[in-house]
Amino acid sequence: MLTRSEEDHLKAVHALLGDGGRASTNNVAERLGTKASSVTVMLKKLAEKGLLSHAPYYGVKLTAKGKAAALKLVRKHRLWETFLVERLGFAWDEVHEVAEQLEHVRSEKLTDSLAEYLGDPAFDPHGDPIPDRNGRLALRDLHPLVAATEGQRVRIAAVKDGSDALLHLLGRKGIGIGKLLVVKAHQEFDRSMELEDTAGNRISLSAQVAGHLWVESAPATKQRKG
Amino acid sequence: MLTRSEEDHLKAVHALLGDGGRASTNNVAERLGTKASSVTVMLKKLAEKGLLSHAPYYGVKLTAKGKAAALKLVRKHRLWETFLVERLGFAWDEVHEVAEQLEHVRSEKLTDSLAEYLGDPAFDPHGDPIPDRNGRLALRDLHPLVAATEGQRVRIAAVKDGSDALLHLLGRKGIGIGKLLVVKAHQEFDRSMELEDTAGNRISLSAQVAGHLWVESAPATKQRKG
């Protein structure tokens, strides 16, 4: 049985490794708002419990057991986010903090009932995939928006590493998951992008904002969502 | 800001006092599955924070602030129970433990959105009243089932202090909140009761079980629920 703190550390390690990155002690500490020394102690404890292997001064690697446990937490976090947005009417920039608490509620039945209630969603409100009961993730062919060429039609598919402030800004600009856009221009000067939505509205995104957006190529004919 | 343990102690004190009873250190400890010495320490802390007054060796009384905080917790607990039963399909004997966790999730917006989503219910799955935003409870005229006279029509309105095992048993006997029953007989010998439902099925309840049930008198003509 993991404590709440152990769960948060495990999830942080998983998230950092998942980005192809390395889960350094400092990285984890920064993500959790604690200090490196505290993280070292927790990593030792997680290693003790067989969730990861820890080579002091080198780094950390999740075991199969650790990976499975982390995916369960990710599943719970994203299911709750989905519930908050789709059922309770939260904005997508208001859910993270609450889901951060809800993910620790312990009940297999709760998680599975919630998933079923929501229609076993494959993606959360930020476009992140929701692991299924067995930890499997839906696969998609995503591209960074900033790599899209002028004239290309794209559909917003995910916001990666989006702070609440970024999400709020995007919301105000009318950008959400599923939104169809046409790339109008890449500005050489500041690498900002000009886009146009299906209603003909112009949307300008700074390089910093656009860099967080991932898209699917959108066939000109078919269309899923406004 | 209260810790989870402080919240649980406050809620226990409120529940024990509410039954007209006294919230003795031992009562609280038993309710929480801890020891009296631990409770003393927590009561001192809650008194420190202005939620209750504690006269050592005498007893404890909630302040207005403490009462309000306790009612908020009760509200959250019962709203979650309602959600679990009405939306996620939990049985009424499966929700307490999970709600015991969910009640500690901190978010005003979550509580209010959940209440609204559920249609601002006034009673939880066990027939207990759900405090509104301002801590107000719906009033009803309830009577103990064991005081009902032979031939009387009653509607099950609440199960008081029901363990999960009791709730499960009642469920198996087909008894739930809103159920209409006619009292057929009180057995002198063991104080058990014979009842009949609207479909003509006979239900026999031991004194121990019947003692937990509270009813409204049911007018012979009008009828709310099967």
Next chain:
DNA sequence: ACCTATTTTTAGTTGCATCTAATTTAATTG
């Protein structure tokens, strides 16, 4: 290859929530 800056770990401390054991206070009863 050595020195230095950075990262990580270890050691020792604090606050919290529990426990057991000892003490104190209150209640009961002969």
Next chain:
DNA sequence: CAATTAAATTAGATGCAACTAAAAATAGGT
């Protein structure tokens, strides 16, 4: 009303999760 019993509190210990400060190990630059 004194003695006994029961209840509550205090004292001291433990485990957890954090911290700061000190030590150790690694990585880079000359």
